[in-house]
Amino acid sequence: MSYKGRFITFFIVLIINLCYMAFYYIRDGHVSWFEFLGLPAMLLLAWYFGKQYDLSQYYLKKYLQQQKELEASYVELQQSKNELLSLFENSNAFLWSVDLATREVIVSKGIENMVGCIQEDFHNYFEFWASFFYPDDMDIVEHQYNELLSAKPSRCQIRIFTNNGEVKWVEIHGNPLLDSSGKVVKLTGVAYDITERKQLEDQMKHIAYHDHLTGLPNRYLLNDYLQRYLAFCKRNNTNLAVMFLDLDNFKMINDRFGHDVGDALLQQAGKRLTDSVREEDVSARLGGDEFIILLNDVDKEQAKGIAERLIMAFNKPFLINDQTCTISTSIGISLYPQDTQDGELLIQLADTAMYSAKKLGKNMYCFYQDALDSESAL
Numbered sequence: 001m002s003y004k005g006r007f008i009t010f011f012i013v014l015i016i017n018l019c020y021m022a023f024y025y026i027r028d029g030h031v032s033w034f035e036f037l038g039l040p041a042m043l044l045l046a047w048y049f050g051k052q053y054d055l056s057q058y059y060l061k062k063y064l065q066q067q068k069e070l071e072a073s074y075v076e077l078q079q080s081k082n083e084l085l086s087l088f089e090n091s092n093a094f095l096w097s098v099d100l101a102t103r104e105v106i107v108s109k110g111i112e113n114m115v116g117c118i119q120e121d122f123h124n125y126f127e128f129w130a131s132f133f134y135p136d137d138m139d140i141v142e143h144q145y146n147e148l149l150s151a152k153p154s155r156c157q158i159r160i161f162t163n164n165g166e167v168k169w170v171e172i173h174g175n176p177l178l179d180s181s182g183k184v185v186k187l188t189g190v191a192y193d194i195t196e197r198k199q200l201e202d203q204m205k206h207i208a209y210h211d212h213l214t215g216l217p218n219r220y221l222l223n224d225y226l227q228r229y230l231a232f233c234k235r236n237n238t239n240l241a242v243m244f245l246d247l248d249n250f251k252m253i254n255d256r257f258g259h260d261v262g263d264a265l266l267q268q269a270g271k272r273l274t275d276s277v278r279e280e281d282v283s284a285r286l287g288g289d290e291f292i293i294l295l296n297d298v299d300k301e302q303a304k305g306i307a308e309r310l311i312m313a314f315n316k317p318f319l320i321n322d323q324t325c326t327i328s329t330s331i332g333i334s335l336y337p338q339d340t341q342d343g344e345l346l347i348q349l350a351d352t353a354m355y356s357a358k359k360l361g362k363n364m365y366c367f368y369q370d371a372l373d374s375e376s377a378l
Contacts, residue, residue, distance in 0.1 A: 002054055009053070092193030099186055100149075105129050114170070114193050116163030134159035134167065148176045148187050157194065169198040211285040213263055214270030222284035222292055226343045229282075229296045233336060240296055240336035241303035244350035245273070245310070247289040248328040248362040257323055264320045265327070276313045277306055292347065300335060300367070307331050307365035315363070328363035330354055339368050 094110035107122045107129075115132055122129050133141050137158040147154035154174045159167050174189035209221035217225065226242075233240050247269060254262035266289065273283040273291060282294040293310075295303055314329040332354025334346045349368040357366040 002057065004054065004057075093190060095188075095190050097186060097188040100184065111191075114162070114168065114191075115160065132160045132162075134161065144172065144174060148174045149184055151176050151178060151182070151184055157198075168193055168195045170194060211270075214267055214285050216270050216274070216291075217282060217284040219284070219286055222282065222286075222294075223343070225282045225284075225294055226346075229294055230336065230341075230343050232296065234341075236297075238297045239299055239338075240294065240346075241298050241300075242334045242336070242346045242350045243293040243295065243303075243307065243310075243365075244332040244334075244347065244354040245291040245293065245329050246354055246358070247314075248330055248358070250289040250327060253325050253327065257320075257325070261320050261323060261325070265318055265325055268318050268320070269314070269327075269329075272313045273310070276310050281306075292350075303333055303335070303367075304365070307333060311363065311365065330357040330362050331365035332357055332368065333365060334368045 092110065092114050094114060095108040096111075097106045098104070105122050105128075107119060109119050111117070111122065112119055130141075140156050140158050144154040144156045153176070155171065157169060157171050160170055162168060170191050171194045172189060172191045174187055176184045177186040177188060179185045209218060209224075210216065211218045229240050232238070247265075250262070250265070253265060266285075269289075270283065270285060270291070273293065277283060277293055277295070280296060282296075284292045284294075286292055293306075295306060298306070310329065310331060314327060318325040318327065332350045332352065334340070334349035334353060336346055339349050340346055353366045353368040353370075356370075357364050360366065
């Protein structure tokens with residue numbers, strides 16, 4: 001704190017009193033004892049009033065500084081508020097709240113970007129908001145709702161419909177608000193559009209589990225399908241056929257016309273596979289010119305019919321970059337549970353049967369049991 005006021009008042013009073021004393025001394029030739037005794041009292045009084053002035057200046061300065069800080073904080077808070085409002089009004093995210101007593105729904109303006117309806121459409125209309133939920137995800141929505149009603153924060157990822165029928169993924173965070181008795185009276189939260197993130201995840205998953213050239217399932221996804229199909233067959237006492245296909249004379253075409261033609265041939269071969277089997281069957285590429293087909297819930301005669309259809313499909317010429325390529329395929333077939341109940345062994349037995357088909361002249365199919373009987377006969 002400054003001493004400026006005290007010093008100024010002290011010296012002003014001192015000078016005035018000295019001038020006063022000098023005046024009486026010149027006029028009367030002496031200064032009375034009263035003037036000498038009054039000088040210290042006047043100086044003490046001047047010091048006291050100077051101190052009061054210094055204190056008032058100190059607190060005024062402090063008040064003005066605090067006022068300035070409050071104004072700066074208010075401006076910063078207002079800016080943060082505007083940024084937050086801009087985030088939820090102009091991006092694919094929105095704030096929401098539900099009053100449980102009145103079922104009043106309040107959402108921020110950001111919902112307009114997400115679903116294509118105006119903000120006011122949702123107010124006071126709980127059923128309107130619920131109508132946007134994807135039917136298959138209603139169990140998830142109900143679970144989150146029950147979690148919030150039990151006073152627990154909740155988070156879920158669901159699909160919603162937009163106003164034009166498009167499906168989007170959203171991540172919804174919710175928090176319950178309690179009254180003084182601990183009863184949930186209101187639900188609040190925020191929802192984010194995560195459609196792009198979900199699409200990226202799907203792309204990454206597709207890359208991880210599909211062959212990059214043909215787009216067919218790779219070995220990892222094939223094993224997953226195989227285990228699921230085996231579990232289904234065990235539960236329902238049904239059959240499973242595993243086909244192992246190898247393209248005849250593929251190496252000769254690849255060497256003659258180059259890898260670009262070979263890759264294009266593999267792509268077309270993958271398409272012919274999927275076109276020749278049922279929708280519920282799984283076609284996969286192991287690598288090179290080897291493919292696997294899983295036929296769920298089929299008997300030997302049905303597997304034979306599909307194998308014949310595949311042989312006929314591959315006997316048709318392939319047209320690639322104005323080049324006509326002719327190949328065929330040899331197919332080995334193993335059956336569950338007749339040959340084995342082990343998934344990996346089913347593939348190995350189908351591979352063995354495929355080599356028997358090649359030995360017998362290619363462009364044909366062979367069941368593992370038939371191949372085993374032929375070798376036994378020899």
